[in-house]
Amino acid sequence: MLPWDLLATATAPEGDTLRLFRRGEEYSIRLSDGNELMNSRLGGSEEALATLAFERLTGRPAPRVLIGGLGMGFTLRAAQAVAPSGAQLIVSEIVPELIAWATDHMRAVFGNCLEDSRVEVRAGDVVAEIRSAQGVYDAILLDVDNGPGGLTRAGNDTLYGERGLQMAHRALTPGGVLAVWSAHPDEGFTRRLGRNGFEARAHMVRAGRTKRGSRHTVWIARRKGA
Template identity: 70%
Template sequence: MQPWIHLADATAPEGDRLRLSRRGDEFSIRLEGGNELMNSRLGGSEEALATLALEALPKSSAPRVLIGGLGMGFTLRAAQDVAPPEAELIVAEIVPELVDWARSHMAPVFGECLDDPRVRIAVGDVGAMIRAERAGFAAILLDVDNGPDGLTRAGNDGLYSVAGLNAARRALVPGGILAVWSAHPDAAFTRRLGQCGFDATEHKVRASRARRGSRHMIWIARAR
C-alpha cells in the first residue's frame, strides 16, 4: 500500500491544526494527531445533501443557495449538477487555506468547478452570513463540522442552537429549505427544528457512493 504524503497544514479559527495528505489519488484532511474530517473517497452523503435539498426547493429560475463549508467540494459539485443556469451558489468557508488547496493540491478533485460563474466563494463565518440575511436564500446547506454534535469548533454549535435555527429561518424565503448534514442521528436536533418553525424529514444515506459502509444523517427542513 502506498504511504500517505503530507502536503500542507492549516489552522482553524479556534486553533485546531488541519493536515492535508495524499495517497495515490486519495486525499484526506485530518485533525493533527486525531480524527479524519474529510476523505476524497467518501462523498456520497455530502452529494446527497445538495441533491435532496435542491429537489425540495420551491420552483425558481434563479435560486440563491448558501453552502456552509467547502470541504472537498462534494456538496458544491452536486448542487452544480442540478441547479438551474441562473442560480447563485455561495460557498462560505472559514479556513482560507482550504480554498487555496482546492485550486492547488486538490485540483484533481475539484476540477474546474470553482470557475463556474454561478459560484461565489466567501471566506468567512457562515453563521454571520446567515444572521445578516433576511428572506434572501432559497436554501441553506450546512455541512459544517460534525453536524449538530460539533467536533472541531465550539462556535459551530451556535448554528444548530435555537438562536441559530431561528436565524436560518429568517434568512430563508418563505418555504425555503434548511439542509443539515451530520455524522450521526440526533433526536434532540429533530425536535429543535420543529420548535423553530421547520417541518423536517430525516434521511439516512451512505457515506460512500457504494451501497455499503457507514451511514450519515441529513435533515431536510422546510421553513413554515
C-alpha cells in the same frame, strides 16, 4: 500500500490544526489527533445534502443558495449538477487555506468547478452570512464540522442551537430549505428544528457511493410561515 504524504497544514479559527494528506489519488483532511474530517473517496452523503435539498426547490428558476463549508467540494459539485442555469451558489468557508487547496493541492479533486459563473466563494464564517440575511436564501446547506454534535468548533452550537435555527429561519425565503449534514443521527435536533419553524425530516444516507459502508444523517427542513 502507498504511504500517506503530508501536503499542507492549516489552523482553524479556534486553534485546531488541519492536515491535508494524499496517497496516490486519494486525499484526506484530518485533525492533528488523527481524526479524519474528509476523504475524497467518501463524498456520497455530502452530495446527498445538495441533491435532497434541490428536490425541494422545484419551480424556482433562479434559487439563491448558501453552502456552509467548502471542504472537498462534494456538496458544491452536486449542487452544480442539479442547479438551474440562473442559480446563485454562494460558498462560505471559514478556513481560507481550504480555498487555496482547492485550486492547488486538490486541483485533481475540484477540477474547474470554482470557475462556474454561478459560484461565489467567500472566506468567512457562515454564521455571519446567515445572521446578516433576511429572506435572502432559497436554501441553506450546512456541512460544517460533524453536524449538531461537531468536533472542532464549540462555536458551531451557534448554528445548531435555538438561536442559530431562528437565524436560519429568518434568512430563508418562505418555503425555503435548511439542509444539515451530520456524521450521527440526533432526534433532539429534529425536535429542535420543529420548535423553530421548520418541517423537518432526517434521511439516512451512505457515506460512500455504494450500498455498503457507514451511514450519515441529512436533515431536510422546510421553512414554515410567510
